[in-house]
Amino acid sequence: MAKLCLVFFIISLVIAMPWTQAFPLDNWPQRHKDQKETVTNLQFYFHDTVSGKNPSAIKVAQSADTEKSPTLFGAIMMADDPLTQGPDPNSKLVGRAQGLYGSAGQSEVCLIMAMNFAFIDGIYNGSSISLLGKNSAMSPVREMPIVGGTGLFRLARGYAIAKTLWFDITTGDAIVGYNVTVVH
Ligand SMILES: *[C@@H]1O[C@H](CO)[C@@H](O)[C@H](O)[C@H]1NC(C)=O
Ligand SMILES: *[C@@H]1O[C@H](CO)[C@@H](O)[C@H](O)[C@H]1NC(C)=O
Numbered sequence: 001m002a003k004l005c006l007v008f009f010i011i012s013l014v015i016a017m018p019w020t021q022a023f024p025l026d027n028w029p030q031r032h033k034d035q036k037e038t039v040t041n042l043q044f045y046f047h048d049t050v051s052g053k054n055p056s057a058i059k060v061a062q063s064a065d066t067e068k069s070p071t072l073f074g075a076i077m078m079a080d081d082p083l084t085q086g087p088d089p090n091s092k093l094v095g096r097a098q099g100l101y102g103s104a105g106q107s108e109v110c111l112i113m114a115m116n117f118a119f120i121d122g123i124y125n126g127s128s129i130s131l132l133g134k135n136s137a138m139s140p141v142r143e144m145p146i147v148g149g150t151g152l153f154r155l156a157r158g159y160a161i162a163k164t165l166w167f168d169i170t171t172g173d174a175i176v177g178y179n180v181t182v183v184h
Pocket of ligand 1: 122
């Protein structure tokens with residue numbers, strides 16, 4: 001019996017090992033002060049294609065009443081949209097906007113955006129920022145919060161100014177200019 005207990009004890013130790021080794025166990029909270037911050041301004045173009053054979057944004061859910069709503073209230077889209085350096089869709093790809101946007105307004109056209117903007121260009125390759133907020137898509141200019149980031153943009157906070165450059169009212173395809181300012 002004692003032997004069996006010892007065996008179980010050793011097995012449990014082995015199973016627990018990856019967790020005990022993930023981080024040092026001593027001084028689990030540590031305070032660091034005086035870290036300098038950087039301000040970065042990013043300007044790029046967001047291409048949202050909902051029509052055609054290869055849409056970059058697809059509807060993944062809606063309510064039973066969404067089709068009756070003039071604002072398509074309740075529709076949720078999943079997007080993997082290219083971000084380019086210039087407004088031309090064929091200009092240099094600098095990243096991708098991946099995530100969800102949904103119709104959140106009953107009497108106005110507005111979207112709730114929850115998207116990750118992942119960059120691939122230069123030193124920003126592999127870094128990302130997270131956008132979360134309301135997008136009044138029919139307004140010529142709107143502001144949305146940047147709530148976080150990864151890589152070079154760790155701890156990012158800031159704002160995105162979005163301006164629609166081109167919008168096809170029949171298909172819903174759009175090209176939107178983004179001017180993002182982040183502190184990180
Ligand atoms: C970005 O990084 C990935 C992985 O490190 C690499 O494969 C890719 O070629 C890089 N892309 C650019 C555009 O530098
Ligand atoms: C982009 O945003 C920054 C910060 O708000 C501003 O200084 C700059 O003029 C903007 N650029 C354009 C082209 O609007």
